[in-house]
Amino acid sequence: MPVTDVSDARAVLDGVRDLLPTFRDRADEAERLRVVPEASVKELEETGFFRLLQPRRFDGLEADPVTFYTAVRDISSACGSTGWVASVVGVHPWQVALFADEAQQAVWGHDTATRLSSSYAPTGKAVVTDGGYTLSGRWSFSSGCDHCSWVLLGGLVFNTDGQVVDFKTFMVPREHYQIVDVWNVVGLRGTGSNDIVVDEVFVPEAFTLSMSDTGRCFGPGQEQNTSDLYKLPFHSIFTGTITTPIVGMARGAYAEHVEMQQKRVRAAYLGEKASLDPFAAVRIARASSEIDAAWALLVNNIREEQEHVARGEKIPLALRLKVRRDQVLGTQRAIDAIDALFEASGGRALAEGTYLQRAWRDAHAGRVHAANDPERALQMYGAHEFGHKVDPGMY
Template identity: 65%
Template sequence: MSDQVIGAVRDLLPALRERAQQAEDRRRLPEESIKDLDRAGLFRLLQPARFGGHEADPLTFYTAVRLVASACGSTGWVGSVVGVHPWQLALFPEQAQQDVWGPDPDTRISSSYAPTGKARLVAGGYQLSGRWSFSSGCDHASWVFLGGIVTDESGNPVDFCTFLLPREDYAIEDVWDTVGLRGTGSNDILVRDAFVPAHRALSFADTSKCVCPGQEVNPGPLYRLPFGAVFSYTITTPIIGMATGAYEAHVAYMTERVRVSFKGEKSKEDPYAKVRIAEAASEIDAAWLQLKDNMEQLVRHAVAGERIPLSLRLRVRRDQVRGTGRCIQAIDRLFENSGGRALRVGTPIQRFWRDAHAGRVHAINDPERALNMFGTGEFGLPVQDAML
């Protein structure tokens, strides 16, 4: 089944490339693209089998995301972020899963995890209010995950949770007008005094320990992986895909390009252009190979029922931010090697360049924070972070 999904995704790439400019112009993905990804099975890859999902190896999911992002950065970003949410919902109590998938197993969820709102403990659950930004693909979802610091009656923080809300409990404000990832429709979510029952909250303390209530009904190894690893690669993988798409577009363009300023020299005969292509290819390969190796090691531990070592978690975050950095460097190298015509609106290289730099500023891609954590661990000092 996983091979069928990958094959179906490959078949979509020409259409996704053709719609890339349309996504930018609309500032959200065309409905046809969401339906295509749905039919291909992308959104079911990480969904539990008990709800009709594929419960696939995470590398299958990341491979599919990389392919989609190589055709359209915005589509790859939304496909990745929305596509990972079935995995997280599977960690919630069973009732939350039934709330969402019981009526329709194809239901989609968007998210915004930064704890910018207010969550207060009340009888039976939580009272939630506030504004959350950057909820990618929210117009194509009917539920949302929102992060929040929980306070008690005295205003003291007692937990950090992800809250699950249905569409009738929040409003979407159209504020997304950016230079990159324009097609993601990453608008704001507004909540005014919504009640969230206790079963629709998941503590980050539980996800960090890889011990969550949903594992009672979803005991497979897929759901014993760390949130910090699965989600961080959900952000880096589309950027690897964008770099892949930029590379493919650049090589195709340079194969035909003639440099008038250099006496009609063909770019494919320029030795310096070849060096830059080799450098970019190496950076992209390194980012992907480290992702694959790290995820394979995580899965081996999960299959064996072993605790995920802190050293591996730290390496995942180290290589995740370095993978993003490598791909940004590769795209920059290719872009500066493409000449002035690459600046034209509508060309794929400039779109990939803008989209990748937009993805780079996501909080999970903060290199100093992740690298500092790794160095701290190497010295044997205690490391605590919700995204490990």
């Protein structure tokens, strides 16, 4: 259905679920192309998916983040690469809503279907100049960049004396950056997570956002976009977009494992049906619990943050750290479930074209994302529990 007909975020979920068989059928094509097929992106656009977190004043839905995560989880259960790209591209309207109005107008003023990719690691250098910054650098892992006409890039800001004075996100239009095709990998092959190169490009002040501001849940765009949606912590919203696809992959792997075991006959055990093996039953019970726990904690924590925002309260640092604690452990729970299911599925799970082997590769590829670094997030949580000072800027 045309996006202009989407008036209810629930309709987006229905539209996404209708597409799942198609996404599953195209999973091999995505891996072969090393990018999500254009047809899949177009179909997601038509459901209104990319508008879920977009401001209403730009034809968005300002939907509940849990609705967004649910859609991502479902897409990932059919194709991990499609779910990953949908998640990281689909969350960017939320951050664009925090930029100054001039930047929002530049992105959506002429076309509210404009999409952005990103690479937030501060591998670029920005030098303060009159009215803005001169940005240069090379950034890796910009998932879905081929389907986008703007990019969000992290960079350290240097003053004229060469000292670092800030860490910002810079918004750059397609004509000012180059995409370098480097994405030849074993997992998440279909995400097209290529490099972005910028060479001495001027970025106006209005097209930047300080991470110190987002760390305190502030952005100049809140003046126009007053919804509670845009008052949630950046690192809660964005790290959830990294864990959710992996939880979705685990759900897809679980469904395929159960189906395979119901049909499987184990020759080494005198033709016994695998589904009659009591140990097989225990394995799926454990795996399903890990998957459910990862999802339940993600949803519960976002809900708890929303309650504080709705009451006009500052979100406690302890809660923000708990979000990150459960996010990294949620990723680990989902991967542990996939590993257990894969190991118990027999040799047929190794065949090309099975969801299970692809989910195993994709989930481990997603695990190496910086947002899934468990030790750092867990150390911060533990340090705070012991009463030590913790910088909330990155959490």
